[in-house]
C-alpha cells in the first residue's frame with residue numbers, strides 16, 4: 289500500500305495518454321500539464337509503469353488526456369493494461385460511438401463523459417464540438433455497459449448554471465432499470481482569467497441534499513453522492529478545499545512518462561520513462577514522497593502574506609512565492 293508523508297493512502301492512478309484534444313473547451317485545465325509536444329508513451333511503456341503501480345497497491349486506474357480517444361492505438365493501450373479493480377476513462381465522448389464496444393471487450397470497465405450543456409449552440413461555443421456526436425457516444429457507452437457512466441458537467445456562472453435541472457431530467461431516462469448514468473457536478477477550478485465564471489456549487493448541493501432519499505460518502509476525497517428519484521448526483525469541489533486535498537488518493541502519470549504528485553503543480557515531476565524494475569519502483573516512491581496537500585500550503589502562504597501586510601509592509605519575496613506556488617506552478621498553459 290502506498291502511503292505519503294501526510295498519511296494519505298494512494299489507491300488511484302490517473303494516466304494521461306496524450307495531451308492532444310479534438311475539442312477546445314475554453315476553461316480546460318489540461319490535467320495540469322502541457323508539454324511543448326508530448327512524445328507519447330507507447331502501450332507497452334504504459335503497461336509496464338501501470339504494473340509497478342499495481343504491485344505497489346494501486347487499485348483503480350483512470351485513462352485521461354488531452355482526449356484519450358484521439359490515440360489510434362487506444363484499444364491496444366487498454367488491452368495491454370494489467371488487471372485492476374477498475375479501469376475507467378474520461379472522454380469528451382466525440383469518438384466514443386466508434387470505440388465503446390471494443391474498449392469494453394479490451395477490459396475497460398466504465399467511462400466518464402464530459403458534457404456541459406444540452407444546448408447544441410452553447411455546446412459548440414464552449415467546446416467547438418458537435419453535441420450530437422457526444423449524445424451518440426453516450427448511448428453507445430450505455431449500450432456497451434461501460435456503466436455507470438459519469439456525466440461530468442463543469443458548472444459555470446452565466447454559462448450553464450441554469451441547466452442543472454435539464455441535466456438531471458436528461459439522466460433520468462437512463463436510470464429506469466438501475467443506475468446507468470450518474471451526474472457529476474464539478475466546480476470550476478479558478479485558473480487565471482476564469483474567476484468571473486466561478487460558481488459555488490454548494491448552492492446546488494444544498495438544494496439536492498434537501499430532496500435526497502439517501503446519501504453515500506465515497507472514499508475518494510470524501511465526495512458525497514446523493515440519490516434522488518432521477519438517479520444519483522455527485523459534487524466535486526476542489527477550489528480552496530483543504531478537505532479535498534487531505535482526502536486525495538490520486539497520483540498521475542503524464543503523457544510523456546513523468547509521475548505527477550499533484551494536479552496543481554508542475555515543479556515536482558519525476559521522470560520514469562525508460563526505467564524498469566527496482567529503479568522504476570524507487571522513482572515512483574520518490575514521487576510519492578513529494579506529495580503535499582496543495583490547498584494547505586496555499587492557505588499557509590496566503591496567511592503569511594496577510595500577516596506581513598498587517599505589519600505594515602508586504603514582503604515582495606513572499607508575494608513572489610504565492611505567485612510562484614499558486615499561479616505559476618499551476619499550469620504551463622499555452623493558449624487560453
Ligand code: SAM
Nearest residue numbers: 315316317353354355378379380402440476477
Ligand atoms: N478530454 C477528456 C474529457 O473531456 O473528459 C479528458 C481530459 S479533461 C481535462 C478531464 C476533465 O476535467 C473533464 O471532465 C473536464 O470537464 C474537467 N475540467 C477541465 N478544466 C476544468 C476546470 N478549469 N475546472 C474544473 N474541471 C475542469
